[in-house]
Every structure is written in C-alpha cells, then in structure tokens.
Amino acid sequence: xxxxxxxxxxxxxxxxxxxxxxxxxxxxxxxxxxxxxxxxxxxxxxxxxxxxxxxxxxxxxxxxxxxxxxxxxxxxxxxxxxxxxxxxxxxxxxxxxxxxxxxxxxxxx
Amino acid sequence: xxxxxxxxxxxxxxxxxxxxxxxxxxxxxxxxxxxxxxxxxxxxxxxxxxxxxxxxxxxxxxxxxxxxxxxxxxxxxxxxxxxxxxxxxxxxxxxxxxxxxxxxxxxxxxxxxxx
Numbered sequence: 001x002x003x004x005x006x007x008x009x010x011x012x013x014x015x016x017x018x019x020x021x022x023x024x025x026x027x028x029x030x031x032x033x034x035x036x037x038x039x040x041x042x043x044x045x046x047x048x049x050x051x052x053x054x055x056x057x058x059x060x061x062x063x064x065x066x067x068x069x070x071x072x073x074x075x076x077x078x079x080x081x082x083x084x085x086x087x088x089x090x091x092x093x094x095x096x097x098x099x100x101x102x103x104x105x106x107x108x109x
Numbered sequence: 110x111x112x113x114x115x116x117x118x119x120x121x122x123x124x125x126x127x128x129x130x131x132x133x134x135x136x137x138x139x140x141x142x143x144x145x146x147x148x149x150x151x152x153x154x155x156x157x158x159x160x161x162x163x164x165x166x167x168x169x170x171x172x173x174x175x176x177x178x179x180x181x182x183x184x185x186x187x188x189x190x191x192x193x194x195x196x197x198x199x200x201x202x203x204x205x206x207x208x209x210x211x212x213x214x215x216x217x218x219x220x221x222x223x224x
Contacts, residue, residue, distance in 0.1 A: 004152075031210050040197060042216040043153075050210070090152050096160065097143065098201070098212050100152035 003027055004101035006091050012107045013081055021076045021104045023091030032074040033092040034058070034066060037103075043090065049074055081108040111136040113202045115215035122190045123223050130185040130218045132174075132200030141203040142183040143212065144174055146196050153199060159183060170194070190222045 003026045013019055025032065034047040035058075045058030049068040063085070064078050078085055086108050091101040112135045122128040134140055141160050145153040157168025164176045174185045183200060200215040 006152075033211075040217070040219065043199070043214045045211065048211070088150075092153075094210060094212070096141070097155055097158055099155065100145075103150070103152045105150060 004091055004093060004099060006101040006104050008104060009102060010105045012109065014109050015082055017081050019078050019081050021089055023074045023101060024072050025093050027093060028071060029093035029095060031094045034076050035090040035092065036060060036062065037088045037090055039088065083108045111202050111213050113200050113213050113215040115200055115218045117218050119219045119221065121221045121223060124192055125189050128187050128190045130198050130220060132183045132215060133181050134183060134202040135181060136202055142176060143201040144185050145199045145201065147199065148196050192222045192224050195220055195222045
C-alpha cells in the first residue's frame with residue numbers, strides 16, 4: 001500500500017451509533033475515493049472527491065456521507081450505524097495508478 | 110462504457126506450476142490496465158499496469174501480464190506458483206488517465222496454491 005492511512009483498522013459498534021472512518025494521505029493527491037467491500041467480494045465505489053470541497057456519490061448508493069475540507073483528509077461518516085453497514089471500507093487515491101489504504105473492517109451489532 | 114470481466118471465481122494451482130488468472134476488458138479508447146492483489150484484512154496492493162509499450166508487463170512478486178489488443182485480454186501469469194501467492198486478485202481498467210478518473214474493477218478471482 002502507498003502512504004494512505006485509515007483509522008481505525010477494526011471497529012465493532014452498536015446499532016444507532018454515529019461513526020467516522022478516517023482516511024488521510026501524505027502525497028498531496030487531489031482525487032480520493034471510498035470503496036465498500038464485503039469480505040472476499042467485489043469493490044463498490046460509494047464516494048469520491050476531485051479536490052477540496054468536491055464530493056460525489058459513487059456507483060453504489062450508500063447512507064454514509066463524506067467531506068473534503070483539506071486535501072489530506074477524506075473522512076466518511078455514518079450518522080446511525082446499522083448491521084447492514086457491516087463491511088470493509090477502503091480509501092484510495094489516484095494518479096495514473098490507484099493506491100489503496102489498508103482498510104477499516106466495520107462490524108455493527 | 111468501460112467494463113472488465115474475470116471469468117473465474119476461483120483458480121487452483123499446484124505449487125511450482127505456472128498460473129494464469131484471466132481478465133478481459135471493454136473500453137471505448139485506449140485501455141489502461143491494472144492488476145491488484147488483496148490478502149485477508151488488507152487493502153489492495155498494486156501489482157502491475159499496462160499503459161503503453163511492450164505488451165508483456167512485469168510486476169511485483171514475479172508476476173507478469175500480457176496485453177492482447179485483438180482479444181481484449183490482460184491475463185496475469187507467473188511461471189512458478191508459491192503457496193504465498195494464495196490471495197484475491199483484481200483486474201481493473203481505465204479509459205485514459207486524464208478524463209474519467211474512475212477505475213473499474215473486476216469481481217475478483219481467488220487464487221489457491223496447493224502445497
């Protein structure tokens with residue numbers, strides 16, 4: 001993986017809680033992405049950003065929201081977590097190649 | 110619209126044998142093609158890419174891939190498989206780097222190397 005950091009790596013939380021998954025990168029890349037992936041399954045693009053104050057929804061509808069106030073950070077928020085949100089969330093940037101962070105494995109009980 | 114297909118959900122290969130993981134693509138322009146590997150509870154790791162030039166691309170961990178324009182394929186290969194190669198492999202395609210900035214991923218192929 002490149003210099004993309006995601007925290008926490010693992011999170012187990014109860015239904016109804018608000019959570020924020022952090023993603024940061026030190027490469028100064030403008031474009032950042034969030035993917036959702038069930039274990040061993042395909043990737044689904046849920047959000048992307050082309051720079052500060054730019055956010056777009058991806059191909060898969062998601063109840064999460066994102067913000068991009070600084071180039072380095074692209075946090076993802078779930079206002080009220082549900083068991084259906086249990087999944088792995090991968091953050092990525094892109095130049096001519098897409099680079100991924102290590103992922104956050106979220107479990108909602 | 111661009112798309113990528115990995116026709117095999119799973120590939121089993123004996124250790125020491127050559128391996129091939131198949132990928133075909135569809136794009137409107139010139140393709141940028143990628144292979145990634147994913148180990149359990151990890152993000153995707155970049156293996157190799159084809160942008161232009163030699164059709165045979167060499168990447169990390171002894172992997173290589175051959176771009177075949179006529180067959181619209183980009184199969185991943187390795188001459189001698191290792192048990193440690195067991196992982197989930199994703200092929201990806203991008204039309205060109207400065208337009209559509211989304212990479213389309215295949216559904217993944219699980220590679221099992223049998224000792």
